[in-house]
Amino acid sequence: MGTSQTPTNTRGQWGSGLVFIFAAAGSAVGLGNIWRFPISVADGGGGLFLLLYVICILAIGLPVMLAEMVIGRAGQKNPVGAMKRLKPGTPWYLFGLLSVVTGVVITSFYSVVAGWAGIYLVEALKGTFTKPVEEGTAAFFTQTTSHTSSVMLAHFLFMGVTAGIVALGVKRGIEGMIKFAMPLFLLLLLALMLRSLTLSGSLDGLHYYLVPRFAGLEGADFLRALGQAFFSLGVGMGAIIAYGSYLRKQEHLPNAAASVVGLDTIIALLAGLIIFPALFTVMAAAEVEQLEGGAGLIFVVLSGIFHELPMSWLFSVLFFALLLVAALTSSVSLLEAGTSYLIDERGYSRPKAALNIGAGAFLLGVPSLLSLADTSFFHESGMFGWGFSFFSLLDDFYVTIALPLAGLGISLFVGWGWGIDNALKDIQQGTSRAFTLQRTWCLMIRYVAPIAIFVVLLYNLFESFNG
Numbered sequence: 001m002g003t004s005q006t007p008t009n010t011r012g013q014w015g016s017g018l019v020f021i022f023a024a025a026g027s028a029v030g031l032g033n034i035w036r037f038p039i040s041v042a043d044g045g046g047g048l049f050l051l052l053y054v055i056c057i058l059a060i061g062l063p064v065m066l067a068e069m070v071i072g073r074a075g076q077k078n079p080v081g082a083m084k085r086l087k088p089g090t091p092w093y094l095f096g097l098l099s100v101v102t103g104v105v106i107t108s109f110y111s112v113v114a115g116w117a118g119i120y121l122v123e124a125l126k127g128t129f130t131k132p133v134e135e136g137t138a139a140f141f142t143q144t145t146s147h148t149s150s151v152m153l154a155h156f157l158f159m160g161v162t163a164g165i166v167a168l169g170v171k172r173g174i175e176g177m178i179k180f181a182m183p184l185f186l187l188l189l190l191a192l193m194l195r196s197l198t199l200s201g202s203l204d205g206l207h208y209y210l211v212p213r214f215a216g217l218e219g220a221d222f223l224r225a226l227g228q229a230f231f232s233l234g235v236g237m238g239a240i241i242a243y244g245s246y247l248r249k250q251e252h253l254p255n256a257a258a259s260v261v262g263l264d265t266i267i268a269l270l271a272g273l274i275i276f277p278a279l280f281t282v283m284a285a286a287e288v289e290q291l292e293g294g295a296g297l298i299f300v301v302l303s304g305i306f307h308e309l310p311m312s313w314l315f316s317v318l319f320f321a322l323l324l325v326a327a328l329t330s331s332v333s334l335l336e337a338g339t340s341y342l343i344d345e346r347g348y349s350r351p352k353a354a355l356n357i358g359a360g361a362f363l364l365g366v367p368s369l370l371s372l373a374d375t376s377f378f379h380e381s382g383m384f385g386w387g388f389s390f391f392s393l394l395d396d397f398y399v400t401i402a403l404p405l406a407g408l409g410i411s412l413f414v415g416w417g418w419g420i421d422n423a424l425k426d427i428q429q430g431t432s433r434a435f436t437l438q439r440t441w442c443l444m445i446r447y448v449a450p451i452a453i454f455v456v457l458l459y460n461l462f463e464s465f466n467g
Contacts, residue, residue, distance in 0.1 A: 072244020
């Protein structure tokens, strides 16, 4: 049986539990919360899907989030090293390796999309979206993504900033960024929400977004809600384990996990309060129902309606600034998982590790960038709405297959491999505060979460082969 006894952490440490909560929430908050969650709720029956999502967050997302934090703090290493230390001589560490690889690969194409957000922010500052785009927003989007040198530069700059922050370390780099970025993100989010709720279509938008519609409910909506909960929280990407390794033993992990999940869920809900009032101010319900999440919503639809909204320049600037900050907080956490792996397992210095992982993610993102340059936005499929490409291949495999598989491995490792008793010992170590939902968490992480994630994995595989 493994042990939770570990040496003193000399790799860095969070200044406080609140900083960790902000950092972990920043890891979970990303582009998916801005565009994917609101559309998923609308497609799944409004308030009814929202209820399913909250159930999935509490029953599956929260238990797995806590499991990742426990692995990180008990192992005091990256996802691979932590699992090796807690259960030496076994192949469980392969799930940790999968989560690290998944995080780095997702960062590679995440950075491409973040680069687009940066380009669109520049265009918003220039006032491009304060009037109708002459060639149409779909054509403008295609032209933007086809301008390889500009997109390559934006991708390079974004990944360079991400790697630079990680290279500075936990205290100076990541914590410093979080203290600035998360308050800015929340301020931008609230400003956009308040502005959006005063638009003429706000009531219709809120009704469409929040009121349950039983007629369109399908059995698969529960699986979609679970998949969205899993993706939204970012579990299975290695970031939470890496961040958890910098936690002090005095931190009460159940409260920290609940705070992260709660903050992420609130942010996702607020994103819908921004998007749907704006859409219904200039569109009819029938038109909104035809929308899909992803680039179509962010870079084509919303950029096409900014000019019809009051204070269009400010609204567009704030919105794309929000996207960029959200992308940065997520990419830093994902890059940290890979960086900590090279530091712990390969003996790299932090600057060298961050540079190598950042360079690898940048180079891996180049084929995605090039494969999208000549791809029409209106081709079929993929989560982002693009046709078959290197981008969609990575997206479909790592988001729909590798991510839940890594999450499945994490729940099985804590529930059965390392052992639930060892996990509980670490949770209760260093604090006198009771873990009031201990039995419930044990039940969820050992039985409910693995079964539910396995079903989602099978569903995703079925959809991939039949889509």
